[in-house]
Amino acid sequence: MITKEEVRALLQSTETYRIERTTSTGDMDKFQEAICAFANDLPNSRKKGYLILGAYDNGTLSGLKVTDALLKKIAAIRSDGNILPLPIMSVERFEYEDGDLLVAEVSPSLVPPVRYRGRTFVRVGPRRDIATEAEERILFERRTSYMATFDATPCFGATIKDIDTDYIKREYLPQIIDHEVLESDSRDVKEQLASIHLYDLQHECPTNAAIILFGRDPQYFLHGCxxxxxxxxxxxxxxxxxxxxxxxxxxxxxxxxxxxxxxxxxxxxxxxxxxxxxxxxxxxxxxxxxxxxxxxxxxxxxxxxxxxxxxxxxxxxxxxxxxxxxxxxxxxxxxxxxxxxxxxxxxxxxxxxxxxxxxxxxxxxxxxxxxxxxxxxxxxxxxxxxxxxxxxxxxxxxxLVTNDEKVTKSVTKLNETLNDILDFCSTPRSMTEIMGRLGLKHRYNVKHRYIDPLIESGHLEMTIPDKPNSRSQKYKRALT
Known part of the structure; x- marks a missing residue:
């Protein structure tokens, strides 16, 4: 993590593509867009980006007091699922005489493009915006060069006809890409699939991930699938x-x-x-x-x-x-x-x-x-x-079901007690009278274990239903 002295120097830095300063503490969309942009590292600087809360654009401090609640709120961005793939980031509080700073340090992602709620944000100089098609293609090519996982590699021998593109466009894309972005996307289907790592443009074939996820006959290519x-x-x-x-x-x-x-x-x-x-x-x-x-x-x-x-x-x-x-x-x-x-x-x-x-x-x-x-x-x-x-x-x-002798005995005894209460309450009885009948002294247990279930099931009624806790309350067997 960056040091306290390095943070001060960073506030005056001219490397604006690496820094976003703000005095706001509640604009979560802004914060997450900035983290997404730093993770994408469009300039390919291989340097970490910094979201700094508590500083003006000129580098002076706003006098912010960073609380534990604010620290947890910003740290939660990493794993709340809005930014995918999950960013590599850490959050720290730095205290100075003229105020506190909250610094979120974001590492460049090895699997770009990174998206916030389906949109790819990038940063060039002081600009933070949604990536163009060309910028997104750059990020995708960089991801391909970084990644070597099996699902990202091309499935040689397969063609675009071997995956269900209709299902992808109808069901999958609307769930992962923002509606407005999807509506304005004029690329052909292969380029669209390549942007989400389902097609390899260089080798003109679907990736293994596309076959695993949406293949018409995945077992033809991957026998254990x-x-x-x-x-x-x-x-x-x-x-x-x-x-x-x-x-x-x-x-x-x-x-x-x-x-x-x-x-x-x-x-x-x-x-x-x-x-x-x-x-x-x-x-x-x-x-x-x-x-x-x-x-x-x-x-x-x-x-x-x-x-x-x-x-x-x-x-x-x-x-x-x-x-x-x-x-x-x-x-x-x-x-x-x-x-x-x-x-x-x-x-x-x-x-x-x-x-x-x-x-x-x-x-x-x-x-x-x-x-x-x-x-x-x-x-x-x-x-x-x-x-x-x-x-x-x-x-x-x-x-209890397969070896239920104890359960059967317990349930049988309980049923006998409930039936005895109902017979006893053919004439309205008070709680004290019922407890005496059962030989029990704990009023709460008798009410909770016996009386309440009988009332809920409609077998027993209160003589004063509008005042369930009345001292004059008695219980009688229901007529139906």
């Missing part, structure tokens, strides 16, 4: 197969099929009685957790491998295995706190299609959903070099 589901009757692969299915197609068509399949064929529920009046559905697996794990598998897998994503269901667990171990900065010792993208174009497109959020919250979300459903914590096998595996076990609550 599908999900293999197998449901085994027992606890290992030697047991009888109950169900088997291959879910194929490009991701834009396969992902909604996968969501439906999980809900309809994998997730099941069974009711258990919790009282005479109510039942509760117990799910074997929360569908949103399985969906999150499968989306992550599709996003992070190694598409150069011929092994499909394996989605295997056993009697006592589900295993999801996909080719490709942890990638880039993500390692066993920092998982899941650090994330990296093997397929950044695929990941960005899946976010545009609303299947992932790219906030690095997926693993924690899965754990939370499983915990809420009563499932044990998932097991992530991150030690495999060429594969990533996660194991999820069924809800522990299902044990």
């Amino acid at each position: 599908y999900v293999q589901y197998v449901h085994f009757a027992g606890k290992d692969r030697g047991s009888e197969i109950i169900n088997e299915r291959q879910i194929k197609g490009c991701l834009s068509k396969m992902l909604p099929q996968l969501e439906s399949f999980v809900r309809d064929a994998v997730v099941t529920s069974r009711p258990i009685p919790i009282s005479m009046l109510r039942e509760k559905d117990i799910f074997n697996y929360p569908d949103k957790a399985l969906r999150e794990l499968l989306m992550n598998a599709c996003m992070h897998r190694d598409y150069q491998s011929n092994m499909p994503i394996r989605f295997y269901q056993y009697e006592d667990r589900i295993e999801i295995l996909n080719a490709g171990g942890l990638y880039g900065e993500a390692r066993p010792e920092n998982f899941p706190m650090v994330n990296d993208y093997r397929n950044p174009i695929v990941a960005e497109a899946m976010r545009g299609l609303k299947y992932v959020n790219m906030f690095n919250r997926g693993i924690q979300r899965v754990k939370t959903l499983l915990q809420e459903n009563g499932n044990p914590e998932p097991i992530f096998n991150v030690d495999k070099i060429t594969a990533f595996e996660v194991v999820v076990k069924p809800s522990l609550s299902l044990n």
Whole structure:
């Protein structure tokens, strides 16, 4: 991060393409446009850009007091999802005698063009504006020279006819590009696709990302590009197969099929009685957790491998295995706190299609959903070099259904108590009389556990319904 002395010198610098000074603290659009422009680094200076809050254009300080709330507000720009790909930036507060400065330091992106809400902003000298087609092409060519990920490389042998351009123009582009920009874009379809990394103009063919996301027959070019589901009757692969299915197609068509399949064929529920009046559905697996794990598998897998994503269901667990171990900065010792993208174009497109959020919250979300459903914590096998595996076990609550002797006894006793109360209240009774009948002393527990459920279900009525807390309140059995 820049030092305090360097900030002072920077305020007087003539390198205006690297600096934006402002006295405003609330114009978030302006701040995010500036960060987007610095990340794009159109002059290719390879130097960091600086958004400085608390300074006038002449370099003098405005007397701003930088609070922790303001610091957090500006720092949150990095990961709020409005700027994609996510910028590399840091935020710091500097205190001087004549006021504070808040400095956001932005590094040039290695994967330009960077967009803020679908628009590409650039900076040339003091000007900050939306990039022209020529400027955006420069940024795209620079990205191609920087990137070497598989999804960005050309899919040799494929042509424009091998991808569903109608779907891209009708469904995908409107979700990631601003409407006004899209309306004014007069480029042909190949140049449009090249600007979002789906077509290689130099080699005149779609990229691997285009085939993975929107290909008409992606398995023709990438043989392992599908999900293999197998449901085994027992606890290992030697047991009888109950169900088997291959879910194929490009991701834009396969992902909604996968969501439906999980809900309809994998997730099941069974009711258990919790009282005479109510039942509760117990799910074997929360569908949103399985969906999150499968989306992550599709996003992070190694598409150069011929092994499909394996989605295997056993009697006592589900295993999801996909080719490709942890990638880039993500390692066993920092998982899941650090994330990296093997397929950044695929990941960005899946976010545009609303299947992932790219906030690095997926693993924690899965754990939370499983915990809420009563499932044990998932097991992530991150030690495999060429594969990533996660194991999820069924809800522990299902044990109450399959081995429910204690539950049955508890529910039976509860039902007997509720029926006794209803019989006793054939004549209006006070709470004190009901407590005496049951031999219980805790008024709140009796009301919460027995009286309130009977009233809510319509089995019991208050004699003074307009004053539920009246000392004269009594309870009687409902006539219907």
